[in-house]
Amino acid sequence: MTLNLQDIPRIKTISKEDFIKHYFKPQKPVVIEHFIDDWPAYSKWNLDYIKAVAGDKIVPLYDDRPVNYKDGFNQAHAKMKMSDYIDLLKREPTKYRIFLWNILKEVPQLQTDFTFPDFGLRLMKGLPMLFFGGKDSYTFMHYDIDLANIFHFHFEGEKEIILFDQSQNKFLYKVPHALITREDIDFHNPDLKQWPALKHAKGFKTQLNHGEVLYIPEGYWHYMRYITPGFSMSLRAIARHPKHLGKALYNVFIMRNFDNLMRKLKGQKWIDWKNKQAIIRTSKYNS
Template structure:
């Protein structure tokens, strides 16, 4: 497995961003996608969040290793938002918030972020998502089911993100009819999953104020180096191939997998694992043939 650092840029024009990163699907860190004068950088902090939404109930998510056969893991508990913020600031924890969107609960907060939209209006600014995690928490290696282009802006703490192109899905042991890998990408077992020896990707470490652009269909594994939170906005896929993948993922694959899992349970999961291994072995043979 080889990882290259993601390039950092600033003051790029829309034309150059679209030409050099959006169209060729190349990740990049934008240092000024969220304008430095955005009120959020001065206004937002944990005490402020407690004041405006501390009593809201939130679902707590932990390790996703135990839920490999599901598109999303189940919550492991519940607390108030204020209690959760106290938890992640007191000690390292794998606990994360998923699908708790403070920006939907308090929509006025959306006005606190000013975007330098380098996509010429493709960004869906009215639909941001917010993510919180404790130091050491991770999000398993996955592709987003809606195949959107994603812009993740870090506001508190540091995140380390590994990125891999869609074309390496087989080598990553993509679970068929799902959108994540069955491998532990952080501590790879090359004997158990030899395909991982052949993957090439990128590593991005994003600091507060920086934004990582993740192209449509790219795999990403996320680790919280410290506790923190980020905001992501999306741009819809533009090519017909990407749009077909969106329809297939949301309408066909997801529903088909739910039916088969309910009918066959563990047998269906075992079948998918065997299929992932077969596809990886074929991809390894192709890699070896290229090297001859």
């Protein structure tokens, strides 16, 4: 038995008005296949190009190790020159990923390769972020702290994506005081005997190819696995739904600080307690 996932709808392109009406207002995901064909990035952006323009940059790397109480929020696990990292990606599978790499700050010339698209939402202009990964590397199932609307543009190769909306929280083994599910769940091939509540979760799936953009609505959980080495760029627009905005403010100003305090006070016992609670709280919904 596998997860209950429906294919995310795919369209060739879309007007601002139709996007707002059919996807933003109902908060439904969509893949737009040919929205950025006129961007220079569409023809230029691949791993070799990034190596050429950013090869000398030192980049933070992350792998799939479980959260440790000693780790700071988004603290890198290693660092490497971008040229060496791209060589590694092309040579062999690696768990090392780059995420939240601000291209405006690091390589301003890349900004001339794209324009901020008009989807009818005000995009945060200072926060275009790049994400890189090698074959079979993945991000844990999580949602973003600010519950933003995300436009995820993929370059080079293929990427598997699974989404759930916030109404599915009770089935996902969500870790309390955190933005992740249990990290030992393999959403690519989940063991439904070990994680039976997942049978009740209803979500979405797709594979992104070069030049395609995925709209991820506010607060959606997302799991991403690189089928081949590649990279993506995310543009964001602030959450508009009052409930999501309130939750975003709570996450940023209360939840994150409380979690950091408890890590300092209780250490690994706090992480272990949270992981146990994820099972206890979800087990009510197994039947």
